[in-house]
Amino acid sequence: MPVTSPETTPKTAIAETSFSFHQARSLIEGLGQPKAWIYWTDFLASIITGHVAFFLILGLPRQYPNSSWAIAGAALAYVVTILAYMRALMFIHELVHLPKDQFKGFRIAWNALCGIFMFVPSFLYYPHVDHHRRKHYGTEHDGEYLALSHNGRWMIVGFIAQAILIPILGFARFAIISPICWLIPGARKWVHKHASTMLVDPFYERTDVEKKDVMRIVVLQEVLVFAWCVVFATRYYFRTGEWFNPLWVVAYSVGVGLLVLNELRTLGAHRWTNEHGEMSFQDQMLDSVNYPHAPWFSELWGPIGTRYHALHHLFPRLPYHDLGRAHRRLVAGLPADSPYHDTIAPSLTSEIASLWRRAKASESSQSFRDLWARLSVAKSR
Structure with missing residues (x-):
């Protein structure tokens, strides 16, 4: 491996040298075994709640026509349906990462109770x-x-x-x-x-x-x-x-x-910042985001471990029910200057706002490049 000086080494490469995958792996030792009872309990509770709430959306106004509380109840049932179905649906992500020769009954049940019905x-x-x-x-x-950061807000x-x-x-x-x-x-x-x-x-x-x-x-x-x-x-x-x-x-x-x-x-x-082909493993992690804060809220929009997306890219085989514990171990055990800490965002809204600003900035940059290209063509004529 060639030796490079700090002046010629890209920042991403410097960040990569400061991260120890071996150390991270040692910090999560003992985690990684998917627990079937958690999968079954969580999924069945989510899909049954979703199905019941779904039929309440239509059933309450039918049963109690012209009732304001029935309409309010239907609206609440709609929100519950979205959140419960979202949680049930996201188990499709776990199915891909579970060992292929395990959880066969769970795979069938997920498709039968959720995947098939939702197309x-x-x-x-x-x-x-x-x-x-x-x-x-x-x-x-x-x-x-x-490359959403580079293609404009539209x-x-x-x-x-x-x-x-x-x-x-x-x-x-x-x-x-x-x-x-x-x-x-x-x-x-x-x-x-x-x-x-x-x-x-x-x-x-x-x-x-x-x-x-x-x-x-x-x-x-x-x-x-x-x-x-x-x-x-x-x-x-x-x-x-x-x-x-x-x-x-x-x-x-x-x-x-x-x-x-x-x-x-x-x-x-x-963060959707890549537009130049293959990225290093380290850059992939830094391009992904973790949301450990406000777990009772973030778990609603990012269920089944999806709010720990950077951690998931670091250890894709780690079952969703171990991600929170693994994240806390890494935050406590990794050095203060570890790039892993840069994957943490305060909230989903703040990260989307940052994406919006990057996309807006790219529009200005693209406009400048387009103007420069037109001037170059005009000058050549």
Whole structure:
């Protein structure tokens, strides 16, 4: 490894030399074993609460029409539904990181009680592992990354505004596109590459279409979601003779609410500063954020360990129920000048505000570059 002087060494490289992965690993010794009873209890409590609150949104006004307290109760039920479903849904993140030969019953239960009903079966999240590959993070091979700090504020606005369309597109993906893949085999490859992943980067292309074990799961889950789509679209008609189901409005509203909350969480998960290809492992950690403060509140918008995103990138195999304890050990045990401390943000709003300012600054920089380019062209003429 070449020797460099402080004058020629990038700041990120200096920061990297001050961080000891070995020391961090020793500080979390004894953690890392996922506890099945925690997963089952947490998930079942979350999904059952969400389902009950969901039906109260429509049921309270129906049961007590023209009642102001029923409307207030429905509004409260909407908030509870979003928070409970958000927690239940985020277990999809744990499924990717759990040992493949373990928790098989939990994987089935999650899909049966949550993923299938919300049009997000677990196969959509398999490519998440690319987000944790050092050579892929922040590059075109990472479907969960965009250089939001360098692309202006409209990209941030658009990232949130897409929540209006995604529930409809999610339904169409399984109700319309899945049968097309079954009937026209040639369509499968394109659909799997471009329309079978939960992602941030719309240009990401999935690469596991040739894996037969993956495709068997994909087709099985597609069939189950398609069957649910048929029930969801026709059940009310066969019960009442009317096509329009008021439950669709509730489901769409809940879907939009969930997506907006998740997109706000995602905006604060990283600092989105990479635009130059591959990053070092250290830079990846520093580009990610931890929110240890106000745990009773931050756990609502960043459940199942997602509020410790930098720590998760440092130790992706660490189960969510150990992240809080691991973070406290690292903060107490690492040196005061450790780069790990720079991953801590005071709040989600402050981090999103910082992202907004960086995106705004990039607009000014881009405008200057565009003006300079136009002047250069004019001068050459």
